[in-house]
Amino acid sequence: xxxxxxxxxxxxxxxxxxxxxxxxxxxxxxxxxxxxxxxxxxxxxxxxxxxxxxxxxxxxxxxxxxxxxxxxxxxxxxxxxxxxxxxxxxxxxxxxxxxxxxxxxxxxxxxxxxxxxxxxxxxxxxxxxxxxxxxxxxxxxxxxxxxxxxxxxxxxxxxxxxxxxxxxxxxxxxxxxxxxxxxxxxxxxxxxxxxxxxxxxxxxxxx
Amino acid sequence: xxxxxxxxxxxxxxxxxxxxxxxxxxxxxxxxxxxxxxxxxxxxxxxxxxxxxxxxxxxxxxxxxxxxxxxxxxxxxxxxxxxxxxxxxxxxxxxxxxxxxxxxxxxxxxxxxxxxxxxxxxxxxxxxxxxxxxxxxxxxxxxxxxxxxxxxxxxxxxxxxxxxxxxxxxxxxxxxxxxxxxxxxxxxxxxxxxxxxxxxxxxxxxx
Numbered sequence: 001x002x003x004x005x006x007x008x009x010x011x012x013x014x015x016x017x018x019x020x021x022x023x024x025x026x027x028x029x030x031x032x033x034x035x036x037x038x039x040x041x042x043x044x045x046x047x048x049x050x051x052x053x054x055x056x057x058x059x060x061x062x063x064x065x066x067x068x069x070x071x072x073x074x075x076x077x078x079x080x081x082x083x084x085x086x087x088x089x090x091x092x093x094x095x096x097x098x099x100x101x102x103x104x105x106x107x108x109x110x111x112x113x114x115x116x117x118x119x120x121x122x123x124x125x126x127x128x129x130x131x132x133x134x135x136x137x138x139x140x141x142x143x144x145x146x147x148x149x150x151x152x153x154x155x156x157x158x159x160x161x162x163x164x165x166x167x168x169x170x171x172x173x174x175x176x177x178x179x180x181x182x183x184x185x186x187x188x189x190x191x192x193x194x195x196x197x198x199x200x201x202x203x204x205x206x207x
Numbered sequence: 208x209x210x211x212x213x214x215x216x217x218x219x220x221x222x223x224x225x226x227x228x229x230x231x232x233x234x235x236x237x238x239x240x241x242x243x244x245x246x247x248x249x250x251x252x253x254x255x256x257x258x259x260x261x262x263x264x265x266x267x268x269x270x271x272x273x274x275x276x277x278x279x280x281x282x283x284x285x286x287x288x289x290x291x292x293x294x295x296x297x298x299x300x301x302x303x304x305x306x307x308x309x310x311x312x313x314x315x316x317x318x319x320x321x322x323x324x325x326x327x328x329x330x331x332x333x334x335x336x337x338x339x340x341x342x343x344x345x346x347x348x349x350x351x352x353x354x355x356x357x358x359x360x361x362x363x364x365x366x367x368x369x370x371x372x373x374x375x376x377x378x379x380x381x382x383x384x385x386x387x388x389x390x391x392x393x394x395x396x397x398x399x400x401x402x403x404x405x406x407x408x409x410x411x412x413x414x
Contacts, residue, residue: 067302106309126329
């Protein structure tokens with residue numbers, strides 16, 4: 001049994017979808033950001049970073065989406081969620097996910113989480129104004145150079161797909177024009193139609 | 208043969224050290240940031256992100272440090288640079304490296320690269336003032352909760368070690384007090400004494 005600590009509308013959805021894709025047995029524990037539960041002593045004992053996601057496994061606790069996604073793929077190899085026996089293809093997949101966590105998600109975070117990197121409200125406003133450009137540049141690079149189609153890495157669905165889908169939920173609110181990235185938008189649409197994705201989203205709403 | 212595109216004093220040193228550790232056959236190509244070579248058409252054809260590192264392999268080009276480090280570890284398994292056959296231990300290692308790329312390195316980047324996320328010089332100055340706190344918090348978490356010793360992941364040296372060592376070059380300039388993180392500093396000292404690390408650094412100076 002795996003236990004996923006999640007919050008709705010956050011990047012934890014990527015790992016949640018991957019758990020469904022893997023056919024894993026899992027339970028969900030919601031972390032209520034409205035009550036700042038991520039900073040509660042109980043949650044800090046799970047994840048001292050005070051963020052979601054975190055996943056309790058029989059071997060211990062994991063954090064960081066790229067690591068969790070690979071763990072899910074490796075633990076459920078029959079689901080074929082990553083090319084785990086091809087070092088180069090696996091590295092390309094990891095490169096994509098690393099770009100999402102360290103560049104795209106970070107650019108997005110400057111819209112609401114400027115306090116992580118500055119103190120002055122004027123700086124937060126400046127950061128917010130820049131988000132359409134910085135996040136937009138990430139999506140344009142994904143659209144033109146990184147996304148292969150029909151899935152992120154090409155013919156095979158992988159753990160990069162729920163990760164991109166999850167972050168792509170936020171692009172309109174970030175001020176990115178969907179018409180500039182039609183392949184990303186088409187991918188998001190096709191992902192949203194997948195029963196596994198619908199199941200994961202429904203669980204987060206009803207939990 | 209692997210070709211590493213690097214720039215001195217950047218995170219590309221981590222992959223460079225790992226190549227030496229792996230016993231890989233490699234060549235170096237310097238990207239001169241002083242001449243903004245990272246934005247030249249020639250380099251953008253290698254890496255459209257206009258960043259280092261990038262690595263040309265017989266299968267294609269890789270970018271993003273966490274992905275490249277794992278590729279090196281998987282391609283040279285005799286060097287035992289990652290627990291590639293233990294999904295949980297591998298995920299813990301990946302989680303550490305993911306934290307470095309998406310949180311620690313990002314916090315550091317706000318000292319010199321504020322233009323990625325804002326436009327106003329006043330915002331850049333605000334970001335710079337915050338760096339000792341934001342980067343310091345990352346190191347204190349690494350020191351108290353993540354670093355195991357004697358190596359990052361415990362008894363075995365892994366690809367997390369050159370990565371932490373590389374980023375830790377910058378902590379004094381980021382305004383982090385070394386006395387608050389004695390284990391990180393001791394690790395940096397022991398890494399600096401390793402012949403493979405000395406070799407990599409010497410190659411970057413003399414290239």
